[in-house]
Amino acid sequence: xxxxxxxxxxxxxxxxxxxxxxxxxxxxxxxxxxxxxxxxxxxxxxxxxxxxxxxxxxxxxxxxxxxxxxxxxxxxxxxxxxxxxxxxxxxxxxxxxxxxxxxxxxxxxxxxxxxxxxxxxxxxxxxxxxxxxxxxxxxxxxxxxxxxxxxxxxxxxxxxxxxxxxxxxxxxxxxxxxxxxxxxxxxxxxxxxxxxxxxxxxxxxxxxxxxxxxxxxxxxxxxxxxxxxxxxxxxxxxxxxxxxxxxxxxxxxxxxxxxxxxxxxxxxxxxxxxxxxxxxxxxxxxxxxxxxxxxxxxxxxxxxxxxxxxxxxxxxxxxxxxxxxxxxxxxxxxxxxxxxxxxxxxxxxxxxxxxxxxxxxxxxxxxxxxxxxxxxxxxxxxxxxxxxx
Amino acid sequence: xxxxxxxxxxxxxxxxxxxxxxxxxxxxxxxxxxxxxxxxxxxxxxxxxxxxxxxxxxxxxxxxxxxxxxxxxxxxxxxxxxxxxxxxxxxxxxxxxxxxxxxxxxxxxxxxxxxxxxxxxxxxxxxxxxxxxxxxxxxxxxxxxxxxxxxxxxxxxxxxxxxxxxxxxxxxxxxxxxxxxxxxxxxxxxxxxxxxxxxxxxxxxxxxxxxxxxxxxxxxxxxxxxxxxxxxxxxxxxxxxxxxxxxxxxxxxxxxxxxxxxxxxxxxxxxxxxxxxxxxxxxxxxxxxxxxxxxxxx
Numbered sequence: 001x002x003x004x005x006x007x008x009x010x011x012x013x014x015x016x017x018x019x020x021x022x023x024x025x026x027x028x029x030x031x032x033x034x035x036x037x038x039x040x041x042x043x044x045x046x047x048x049x050x051x052x053x054x055x056x057x058x059x060x061x062x063x064x065x066x067x068x069x070x071x072x073x074x075x076x077x078x079x080x081x082x083x084x085x086x087x088x089x090x091x092x093x094x095x096x097x098x099x100x101x102x103x104x105x106x107x108x109x110x111x112x113x114x115x116x117x118x119x120x121x122x123x124x125x126x127x128x129x130x131x132x133x134x135x136x137x138x139x140x141x142x143x144x145x146x147x148x149x150x151x152x153x154x155x156x157x158x159x160x161x162x163x164x165x166x167x168x169x170x171x172x173x174x175x176x177x178x179x180x181x182x183x184x185x186x187x188x189x190x191x192x193x194x195x196x197x198x199x200x201x202x203x204x205x206x207x208x209x210x211x212x213x214x215x216x217x218x219x220x221x222x223x224x225x226x227x228x229x230x231x232x233x234x235x236x237x238x239x240x241x242x243x244x245x246x247x248x249x250x251x252x253x254x255x256x257x258x259x260x261x262x263x264x265x266x267x268x269x270x271x272x273x274x275x276x277x278x279x280x281x282x283x284x285x286x287x288x289x290x291x292x293x294x295x296x297x298x299x300x301x302x303x304x305x306x307x308x309x310x311x312x313x314x315x316x317x318x319x320x321x322x323x324x325x326x327x328x329x330x331x332x333x334x335x336x337x338x339x340x341x342x343x344x345x346x347x348x349x350x351x352x353x354x355x356x357x358x359x360x361x362x363x364x365x366x367x368x369x370x371x372x373x374x375x376x377x378x379x380x381x382x383x384x385x386x387x388x389x
Numbered sequence: 390x391x392x393x394x395x396x397x398x399x400x401x402x403x404x405x406x407x408x409x410x411x412x413x414x415x416x417x418x419x420x421x422x423x424x425x426x427x428x429x430x431x432x433x434x435x436x437x438x439x440x441x442x443x444x445x446x447x448x449x450x451x452x453x454x455x456x457x458x459x460x461x462x463x464x465x466x467x468x469x470x471x472x473x474x475x476x477x478x479x480x481x482x483x484x485x486x487x488x489x490x491x492x493x494x495x496x497x498x499x500x501x502x503x504x505x506x507x508x509x510x511x512x513x514x515x516x517x518x519x520x521x522x523x524x525x526x527x528x529x530x531x532x533x534x535x536x537x538x539x540x541x542x543x544x545x546x547x548x549x550x551x552x553x554x555x556x557x558x559x560x561x562x563x564x565x566x567x568x569x570x571x572x573x574x575x576x577x578x579x580x581x582x583x584x585x586x587x588x589x590x591x592x593x594x595x596x597x598x599x600x601x602x603x604x605x606x607x608x609x610x611x612x613x614x615x616x617x618x619x620x621x622x623x624x625x626x627x628x629x630x631x632x633x634x635x636x637x638x639x640x641x642x643x644x645x646x647x648x649x650x651x652x653x654x655x656x657x658x659x660x661x662x663x664x665x666x667x668x669x670x671x672x673x674x675x676x677x678x679x680x681x682x683x684x685x686x687x
Contacts, residue, residue, distance in 0.1 A: 207468075
């Protein structure tokens with residue numbers, strides 16, 4: 001006789017294989033991968049390096065000014081093209097038509113089409129100043145040594161009172177990324193679970209299933225199968241994105257410790273498990289696909305709330321609000337994903353894990369109580385009471 | 390042996406089962422009959438734990454039925470349940486594995502049943518691509534592939550053409566000869582009479598008649614009378630005659646088994662030329678109608 005675990009695996013395998021084989025799923029995965037790769041590749045492909053800003057100069061600009069402009073621009077990691085205009089009127093025409101970004105008049109006035117661009121303003125001002133300085137140096141006849149002494153900036157030493165986390169930005173990036181992926185996975189695969197559960201209930205295949213397996217085995221199998229499928233899809237999309245990153249040469253992996261990634265993955269798994277069980281239980285309340293939307297509204301609202309709350313937590317991952325939210329089971333996986341990603345691994349993890357486990361049991365009981373009840377939407381209370389104890 | 394003992398089940402105000410009791414012996418085919426809403430499907434659901442009775446129990450080989458016992462049962466629900474987009478062979482293998490067969494045994498069983506039900510050429514088709522009759526065969530294969538000791542089929546003949554009916558009936562007979570206990574429900578009474586050895590007739594959640602078909606017919610206190618005089622049906626005007634009108638064809642005439650045949654023949658002869666005179670045990674349809682319309686004679 002096969003044990004419970006073997007049945008769970010059977011159900012999971014069927015779920016995984018059948019769903020992975022469906023054309024809709026394959027096309028969906030391909031589109032997701034394409035979009036993700038596009039997001040990585042397109043910016044650098046379209047940009048083709050920083051675009052040159054065009055500085056219009058009334059009268060013929062000196063060679064020194066051109067050189068100074070290029071040097072000043074490179075300090076801002078950008079490029080400048082210089083264009084000469086015969087008079088102010090011609091220059092202003094160019095400004096209006098967008099052929100020039102700024103117009104330098106008489107070496108001491110900047111004309112803009114509308115709003116001044118501070119960066120471009122600083123570049124031009126720096127270049128003009130450099131040319132003027134050189135003129136004065138030449139006039140005074142200073143020796144190179146004097147020039148160096150005059151222009152050498154005084155070096156300042158720098159130290160910090162507290163250690164600086166150089167990868168703070170990368171961590172916030174990882175947290176945001178993990179959060180979006182968690183929410184998207186929960187929503188997409190939760191939706192699959194709801195339709196799958198209703199399908200089995202509507203065409204009564206569940207009667208044959210339940211004469212051979214327990215409701216909990218079915219539920220666990222479905223959730224695990226769908227979870228593995230989601231993980232597989234994530235891996236495929238992730239591999240495509242990594243390949244794209246390396247291809248465009250901007251691969252910059254967040255410099256986080258493996259331990260932290262481990263925490264993020266743990267909370268991802270717990271969060272997915274929690275919400276998918278609730279989704280499946282919700283699905284069991286409906287008997288027709290038309291009701292799929294309405295039975296899943298409460299779960300969707302819950303995950304959406306948790307998702308937005310997490311962004312508030314991202315602002316202050318160690319505050320009271322973040323701590324309180326860590327202990328509200330529907331929020332926990334989201335909030336803890338953030339806190340783990342920014343390096344605030346919480347105490348009381350066992351407590352929260354237990355709460356999540358309890359909610360999974362609760363979802364299982366509702367599923368067991370509702371899955372065989374056909375006809376109108378099953379009320380939560382009825383499902384609860386008719387479940388086997 | 391399956392024993393259904395005193396099952397009572399209520400759905401809201403409706404009493405679906407009211408002390409329903411009967412048995413199914415291994416190697417016997419039992420026809421489970423009753424008007425719509427009599428409690429047939431509810432009884433079957435109770436056997437498989439899909440409905441929980443308020444009272445009564447179901448026993449298999451003397452032991453109360455639990456998950457371990459149900460693993461050796463096969464069930465075909467009335468509302469056929471299959472995954473429409475799953476392939477035929479995969480589906481049979483999957484359900485056989487869920488019933489406890491290992492992968493290779495399940496594959497072998499699927500192959501065997503695909504052959505037996507003449508589905509081998511559709512093994513890789515999706516269920517939704519099959520005709521109604523073929524879907525029904527897949528459903529049968531799913532119910533049987535794990536070699537159950539008891540098979541329960543809810544309306545296995547509904548929607549089948551006569552050839553398919555014949556092959557399913559043959560299959561049930563084969564199963565019974567292999568020692569399987571078979572319980573099936575049906576509305577097609579003539580068919581049931583040919584297929585099954587025992588019948589259980591339920592009405593309003595209670596068993597109103599049960600036993601060996603031939604013995605029930607023979608032991609009935611009624612007889613079916615068929616007399617034709619001058620080419621037209623003749624109905625005697627004596628005590629204890631019941632006329633069952635038919636929508637098509639001649640009405641059925643039931644008389645007491647103790648009626649004086651010579652006297653009847655004489656009465657008929659007085660009205661004209663008698664061309665047909667038959668006096669037989671009642672058919673299953675007669676027994677059924679008698680049982681569910683409250684005649685209750687045994």
